[in-house]
Amino acid sequence: xxxxxxxxxxxxxxxxxxxxxxxxxxxxxxxxxxxxxxxxxxxxxxxxxxxxxxxxxxxxxxxxxxxxxxxxxxxxxxxxxxxxxxxxxxxxxxxxxxxxxxxxxxxxxxxxxxxxxxxxxxxxxxxxxxxxxxxxxxxxxxxxxxxxxxxxxxxxxxxxxxxxxxxxxxxxxxxxxxxxxxxxxxxxxxxxxxxxxxxxxxxxxxxxxxxxxxxxxxxxxxxxxxxxxxxxxxxxxxxxxxxxxxxxxxxxxxxxxxxxxxxxxxxxxxxxxxxxxxxxx
Ligand SMILES: C[S@@+](CC[C@H](N)C(=O)[O-])C[C@H]1O[C@@H](n2cnc3c(N)ncnc32)[C@H](O)[C@@H]1O
Numbered sequence: 001x002x003x004x005x006x007x008x009x010x011x012x013x014x015x016x017x018x019x020x021x022x023x024x025x026x027x028x029x030x031x032x033x034x035x036x037x038x039x040x041x042x043x044x045x046x047x048x049x050x051x052x053x054x055x056x057x058x059x060x061x062x063x064x065x066x067x068x069x070x071x072x073x074x075x076x077x078x079x080x081x082x083x084x085x086x087x088x089x090x091x092x093x094x095x096x097x098x099x100x101x102x103x104x105x106x107x108x109x110x111x112x113x114x115x116x117x118x119x120x121x122x123x124x125x126x127x128x129x130x131x132x133x134x135x136x137x138x139x140x141x142x143x144x145x146x147x148x149x150x151x152x153x154x155x156x157x158x159x160x161x162x163x164x165x166x167x168x169x170x171x172x173x174x175x176x177x178x179x180x181x182x183x184x185x186x187x188x189x190x191x192x193x194x195x196x197x198x199x200x201x202x203x204x205x206x207x208x209x210x211x212x213x214x215x216x217x218x219x220x221x222x223x224x225x226x227x228x229x230x231x232x233x234x235x236x237x238x239x240x241x242x243x244x245x246x247x248x249x250x251x252x253x254x255x256x257x258x259x260x261x262x263x264x265x266x267x268x269x270x271x272x273x274x275x276x277x278x279x280x281x
Contacts, residue, residue, distance in 0.1 A: 001048065001049055001054065002045065002046050002047060002048050002049070003030065003041055003044060003045050003046070003047050003048075003049065004045040004046070006030060006049050006053075006054065006057055007023075007026050007027060007030055007041075008026075010022075010025075010026030010029060010030065010057065010061055011023050011026040013061055013065065014026055014061070014064060014065065017065045019064060019065070025064060025070055026061075027041060027042070028070060028074060029057060029060045029061060029064065029073065030049075030057060032060065032073070032074055032075075033049075033053050033056045033057045033060065034049070034053060060073050066204075067199075067200040067201050067204060067205070068201070068205050069092055069201045069202075069205055069206070071086050071092040072086060072087060072088050072092070072205060075087065077092050077093050077123075079093035079095075079097070079098070079123075079125040079129060080098055080101050080125070080129040081129070081132075082125075082128065082129055082132060082159065083158075084123045084124070084125050084128070084155050085123070085151060085154055085155055085158070086123050086151065087147075087151060088205055088206070088207065089145060089147035089148050089150075089151060089207060090122040090123040090145075090147075090148045090151050090152075090207065090210065091122045091123070091206055091207065091210035091211070092123075092206065093122075093123055093125040095268070096241075096267040096268075096269075096271075096273055097125070097126065097186050097241060099241075099265050099266075099267050099268075099273050099274050100126055100184055100186060100239055100241055100274050101126065101129050101130060101133075102265075103239050103263070103265055103274060103276050104130050104182065104184060104239055105130070105133055105134070107182065107237055107276075108130070108134045108137065108182070110134065110136075111136060112134075112136060112137075113136040113137060113138070114134075114136075114137045114138075114181040114182055115137070115138055115139070115140075115178075115179075115180045115181050115182075116130065116131075116137055116138070116139040116140070116180060116181065116182045116183070116184065117139065117140045117141075117142065117177075117180045117182070117183045117184070117231060118139060118140070118141045118142065118183075118184050118185065119142055119172050119183060119184070119185035119187065119224050119227070119228075120142070120143055120144075120172070120185055120186060120187050120188070120210075120220070120224075121141035121142060121143045121148065121149070121152045121167075122143060122145075122148050122151075122152065122186075122210060123148070123151055123152060123155055124141055124151070124152030124153075124155045124156055124165075125155075126184050126186065127139045127141045127152075127165060127184070128152075128155055128156055128159050128161055128165070130184070131159075131161050131164055131165065132159060132161070135164075137164075138164050138165075139164065139165045139166070140165070140166045140167075140168060140177070140180075141156075141165050141166070141167050141168070142167075142168040142169075142170055142172060142175060143168075143169060144169070144170065144171050144172070144209065145169075145207065145209055145210075146169050148207075148210075149167050149168075149169045152167060153167050172220075172223050172224060172227050173223055173227065175227065175231070176230070176231075177231060179231060179232060179233040179236065180231055180232055180233065180236060181232075181233055181236050181237070182236060182237050182238075182239070183224075183228045183231060183232055183236070183237070183238045183239070183240075184238075184239050184240075185224045185228075185238075185239075185240050185241065186240075186241035187213065187220035187221050187223070187224050187240070187241070188209065188210055188211050188212050188213045188220050189213040189217045189218070189220065189221055189241075189242060189243040189246055190211045190212060190213055190217055190243070191213065191214075191215065191216060191217035191245070192212060192213075192214060192215050192217075193215075194217070195208070195211060195212060198211070213243075213246075216249075217243060217245060217246055218246055218249055218250075221240065221242060221246055221249075221250055221253075222253060224238075224240055225238070225240070225250065225253050225254055225257055225259075226253075226257060228240075228257075228279070229257045229258060229259075229279060232279040233279070234279060234280070235278060235279065235280070236278070236279050237262075237276065237277070237278050237279075238254075238259065238275075238276075238277050238278075238279070239274055239275070239276050239277075240274060240275055240277075241273060241274045242272065242273070242274060242275060244271050244272055247264060247272045247275070250275055251264075251275065254275065254277050258279055258280060258281035259277040259278060259279055259280065260277060260278045260280045261275065261276075261277050262276040262277055262278055263275070263276040264276075
């Protein structure tokens with residue numbers, strides 16, 4: 001069987017199983033199997049695959065047909081300008097979260113050395129992207145999931161940032177430390193009642209710990225805001241990602257905890273996505 005034939009089998013099977021990007025994903029799966037770029041595959045359509053390749057291709061295809069996200073099958077995802085290893089212990093980095101990076105970069109001057117805390121670091125995508133852009137800063141990355149911390153550490157090593165980030169496996173509720181200039185967080189904020197309504201890719205494969213914000217979707221946002229009050233220096237900034245539904249409650253809680261609201265930032269689909277606020281009292 002040649003590349004073109006196996007790609008056609010892949011596309012057909014993905015298509016009849018309602019996978020939207022069936023052609024692209026078939027190509028990506030073959031590129032993973034052959035360890036070649038998509039371009040190399042597309043210009044060598046007549047090359048042959050061996051039995052081992054076919055077996056591997058079928059295994060990945062079945063995983064995708066069971067709605068496992070492509071990022072977990074491929075083992076990586078791009079976020080901001082960088083590549084991050086992912087597995088099913090971490091949330092797949094979302095483009096929406098890039099607004100957190102954009103807002104952070106506006107605050108952090110290139111030559112200044114600031115102390116940053118990333119609460120719920122997951123793959124480490126936020127803190128690693130930021131430190132790649134602002135090499136004079138140092139950071140702490142905290143997550144309740146031991147497996148997430150392992151992936152985040154691996155990503156930090158791949159980006160040669162392991163000496164600039166301290167990793168802590170802990171519930172944010174239990175964390176105390178010296179004060180930070182900037183706290184960033186993309187906490188879980190899906191209401192429990194909505195967990196079942198998520199797409200199968202997310203519902204059955206991404207970690208619940210990274211998604212569930214309790215009954216009202218607000219339990220982890222609340223922890224982050226209350227803790228940030230203690231962990232930030234005066235005039236320090238908290239940039240927190242929120243769901244559309246948590247904006248008003250978050251603003252009220254931030255104000256009650258001595259924060260000034262600098263900005264509510266929309267994502268590129270026009271949804272309120274993060275709040276930038278300064279600790280003033
Ligand atoms: C929505 S994911 C965000 C992951 C990553 N920062 C990103 O933006 O892709 C939330 C992360 O918070 C972690 N988490 C959930 N509850 C936590 C808690 N109480 N304390 C610390 N981390 C927590 C989860 O394990 C998960 O990795």
